[in-house]
Amino acid sequence: MSRYMAVNITRRKAIALLGAGFGMAATKARSQSGAAQERVKVRMGIISALFDAPSLIALEKGYFQEEGLDVEVTKFATGADEYQAHATGIIDVATSSVNVALLNAKLRDIDLSVVAGAGNNTPDHGFISVVLSKQLINSGRYKGLADLKGMKIATGVTSAPHWVISEVARKAGLQKDDVKYVSLGFANVVAGLSNGAVDGASVAEPLASLLMERAGVTRISSIDQVFPNSPVGYLVYGPALTKDNVDAGNRFMVGYLKGVRDYGQAFGSAQTDKEQILAMLRKYNIEIAPGSPSLFIPEDAAPSLEWVDAFIDWQIEMGTLRTRLDPKSIMDDSFRQAALTKLGK
Numbered sequence: 001m002s003r004y005m006a007v008n009i010t011r012r013k014a015i016a017l018l019g020a021g022f023g024m025a026a027t028k029a030r031s032q033s034g035a036a037q038e039r040v041k042v043r044m045g046i047i048s049a050l051f052d053a054p055s056l057i058a059l060e061k062g063y064f065q066e067e068g069l070d071v072e073v074t075k076f077a078t079g080a081d082e083y084q085a086h087a088t089g090i091i092d093v094a095t096s097s098v099n100v101a102l103l104n105a106k107l108r109d110i111d112l113s114v115v116a117g118a119g120n121n122t123p124d125h126g127f128i129s130v131v132l133s134k135q136l137i138n139s140g141r142y143k144g145l146a147d148l149k150g151m152k153i154a155t156g157v158t159s160a161p162h163w164v165i166s167e168v169a170r171k172a173g174l175q176k177d178d179v180k181y182v183s184l185g186f187a188n189v190v191a192g193l194s195n196g197a198v199d200g201a202s203v204a205e206p207l208a209s210l211l212m213e214r215a216g217v218t219r220i221s222s223i224d225q226v227f228p229n230s231p232v233g234y235l236v237y238g239p240a241l242t243k244d245n246v247d248a249g250n251r252f253m254v255g256y257l258k259g260v261r262d263y264g265q266a267f268g269s270a271q272t273d274k275e276q277i278l279a280m281l282r283k284y285n286i287e288i289a290p291g292s293p294s295l296f297i298p299e300d301a302a303p304s305l306e307w308v309d310a311f312i313d314w315q316i317e318m319g320t321l322r323t324r325l326d327p328k329s330i331m332d333d334s335f336r337q338a339a340l341t342k343l344g345k
Contacts, residue, residue: 040248041070042241045082045094048075048285050127050205050295051118051233052095053277058259060280067251075284086112092240093252097160097204097233098311100320106330107323111239113332115249116256117303119232125296126222127232128161129208130168132200133193134216145172145221151199154184154192158320163311164223165202171226190215209292222293230307232295242332253339260301267294300340303331 042064046052056073058064064071074091076082083101085091087110095118096102105112121127130153136142148169155161162181169179182198186207192198193215200220201211211217223230235256241249265272278288288294308327315321 039068039070040245041072042093042248042252043072043091045074045076045085045091046284047079047082050286053281053286054256054259054263054297055095056284057262057277057280058255063255063258067255069248069251086238089238092238094236095233096236098231098308100158100315103321103325106325113237113242114234114303114330115237115332115335116235116301117231117298118235119295119297120304121224121227121230121232122296123224123228125293126224127295128164128204128223129219130165130200130202130221131208131211131217132220134218136199137218148172149174149178152180152182153200153202154182154189154198155202157181157183158318161202161204163314164226167226168221193217206287206289206292209289212291213289227307229304231304234303249335250338253335254342257301257339257343260297261299263297264299301336
């Protein structure tokens with residue numbers, strides 16, 4: 001059985017784990033027929049974001065077990081912590097948002113590869129929203145996007161949500177410094193909106209929907225309106241799966257695609273086993289609010305590259321990325337294609 005460890009991995013802990021011998025390992029197990037077979041341990045990181053759902057569904061439904069994989073789950077407090085563990089080989093696989101750390105990994109020759117998609121911002125499925133205090137709307141202070149001028153917006157600086165609100169402001173004719181961006185944790189965003197310290201926020205789901213529920217805000221824009229069909233995130237392999245044990249990488253992808261299929265059936269028009277899936281995700285602290293836009297993931301988990309060049313341009317402008325790179329250079333589609341062939345799709 002897989003293990004779920006809800007811990008915040010720091011660099012010191014990561015080094016300790018690495019030294020302790022955590023890693024992909026083949027172990028002897030017995031099948032139902034009694035014959036011995038090799039099983040492989042795979043270490044998977046999550047941050048309890050919605051894009052972790054397909055992997056967790058596959059884990060809970062036993063799809064990885066069926067492929068001879070014993071998947072061990074480690075929960076990280078932030079994407080930065082998870083990235084640190086991935087970059088140093090503490091975990092073998094994780095789902096990541098499209099971020100500067102992933103791009104810089106390629107420039108620094110860190111061996112991480114995008115192997116599948118983990119959601120796209122298709123119309124009405126925007127994963128990032130810009131929300132604003134209802135008081136500003138009710139008072140008439142805000143009538144349209146140009147009225148963002150002079151406001152304080154909470155967001156992760158140089159993150160994808162920051163990129164979104166920056167583009168919203170630019171399209172409204174505002175200059176770079178017309179909006180002040182404030183980096184706050186989620187709890188502080190709720191407090192800041194309540195006491196007027198910030199006027200709004202640009203955040204990912206389900207935080208945006210939770211803010212609408214808890215802090216009385218209104219959604220005024222979302223990423224699908226600004227950067228339609230851009231990627232929400234990617235499934236990312238480390239060298240343990242791309243080089244050391246390619247067969248395990250192929251088998252993990254088979255389980256992942258089955259999880260993608262089940263997610264689509266639960267949150268699409270069929271609504272198949274939706275309550276069961278929701279219960280599975282709640283075990284990993286993934287709460288999907290009733291008003292939260294569902295994550296759209298193509299059934300074949302094809303990774304989107306739309307608007308990634310624009311994201312790279314923005315990161316260069318912000319000074320967080322020094323060199324332009326081809327986003328295709330971080331892609332390895334061989335695992336997804338092999339799994340689709342095995343599944344007959």
